Amino acid sequence: MAHDFIEVAASTDVGNVRQFNEDSIAFDPERGVVVLADGMGGHRAGEVAGRMATEIILSALQTEVAEFRSTANPHSPLRAVTKSINRANTAVFTAARTHPNYQGMGTTLALALFYDNRVTLAHVGDSRIYRLRDSRLQLLTRDDSLLRDQIELGLIAAADAAESHNRSLVTRALGIEASVSTHVRDDDALPGDVFLLCSDGLNDLVDDADIELILNSLRSNLPLAAGHLVQSAKDNGGYDNVSVILAKVRKAFPAASHAAWLKRLLGWLR
Amino acid sequence: MAKLVLSKDGVAVHQCWLDKDRLTVGRGTGNDVVIDDPAASREHAAITCVGNDHIVEDLQSSNGTFVNGTRIIRHILQHGDVVEFGALHLRYVNPRASADVDLERTMLIPGLQRGGDDLSPAPDSQDADDGVPSARAARVHFPRGRVKVLAGARAGSTIELDRVVAAFGKGGHRLAVVTRRPHGYFITHVEGRRYPRVNHQSIGAEPHPLRNGDVIDIADESLEFLLD
DSSP, X not given: OOTTSEEEEEEEEOOSSOSSOXXXXXXXXXXXXXXXXXXXXXXXXXXHHHHHHHHHHHHHHHHHHHHHHHHOOTTHHHHHHHHHHHHHHHHHHHHHHHOGGGTTOEEOEEEXXXXXXXXXXXXXXTOEEEEEETTEEEEOOOOOBHHHHHHHTTSSOGGGGGGOSOTTEESOOBTSSSSOOOEEEEEEOOTTOEEEEEOHHHHTTSOHXXXXXXXXXXXXXXXXXXXXXXXXXXXXXXXXXXXXXXXXXXXXXXXXXXXXXXXXXXXXXX | OOEEEEEETTEEEEEEEOOSSEEEEESSTTSSEEOOOTTSOSSOEEEEEETTEEEEEEOSOSSOEEXXXXXXXXXXXXXXXXXXXXXXXXXXXXXXXOSSOOOOOOEEOOOSSOOSOOSSOOGGGXXXXXXXXXXXXXXXXXXXXXXXXXXXXXXXXXXXXXXXXXXXXXXXXXXXXXXXXXXXXXXXXXXXXXXXXXXXXXXXXXXXXOOTTOEEEETTEEEEEEEO
């Protein structure tokens, strides 16, 4: 598989108001892994939970990717993702129970694993994953948040959500219980697609239309796009930590075994 | 904790803590807040607590429920809101529910419907989701600017710079963006070997602030920047 099939640019910022940055990001473009977490908990435990989650998941997936790339089992990526999340959940949960300072800590999560022209996406809590395809931005995740539930149940109108004080209430997080249930989906990843992982500090302050405009305007300069997204959140108030990871699919990336097979086939036809 | 202060002709006559998931307001004596006014219906309105919010809802009353003078069906109460029932006013007091964007730290609470579900891709989750919109626009004021095209294919036209970024380029390539920020506009090079020029000077790779009357050259277009 090509080593430069995914281009990644990321930015994380404490924002204008908060004292600490409890967001955490980690990525390995060569292995097609990007992970983002928004930690929560007293003192500075949120920072610990977020960092534990991204570091554990990244390193677990780095190992897993090397393994499934050699076997070409289509179910492996999904299993690898679930396994890595469970490992992080256990670690955060155990630390929270063991250290008094870490009691009750947890974290949201958004991750993408690119493999064989596809991507496995997972999230917990209110961190989001969007995709820009054909100049159109699409939200691919559904927030685990009270506000989302209220809107879905028709208790409040989506247009009134701005008036709510429930923005900070998530209904699911990693590390809170002995096991965590995760939203996982598998989708195709086409050349030109830009995947955006972000903490709520972005989408609470920058509306989707502006995120779309920034990505469309700056997609040819990914680091500048990441910087502009964060800057826009801060210009609009920056009340929370804000983090973004952009992953652009530069070209098709079939699994190595397919490529080898195709090469053989082509050589044979020649 | 949030409370309601009932007043008549500007004089407080009663107050009650919002310590229940739901309370009702009306003329009937069975209500949590009794409104002694013929204009009020027997069961006039309900106030429900969801998370950090208190939501007032009209119970199909004959004369309607008004918040700060506007008739509502359902309304998320903000600190200082006044719910009107004829001559009686009910003021919502909850400094934590102020109109400013809330600074509450993220907390975990039980959801309203879904339990532990979908470990594998659920069919319904495949569809796009509009999601929860962004919060109310902060009280940030952005300047108003535009560019007049002096030379190039679009010569004579004016482009309003009323969004967060505006891209300029040639043949599908975004060569530069003009970014709108609270303290002014900035032009930044995006791609291409040549940097944009402002007043005949190359701007380099860094964002460059724009001043009223600046002349910008990007590819074969010449633009005049105008600020209100």
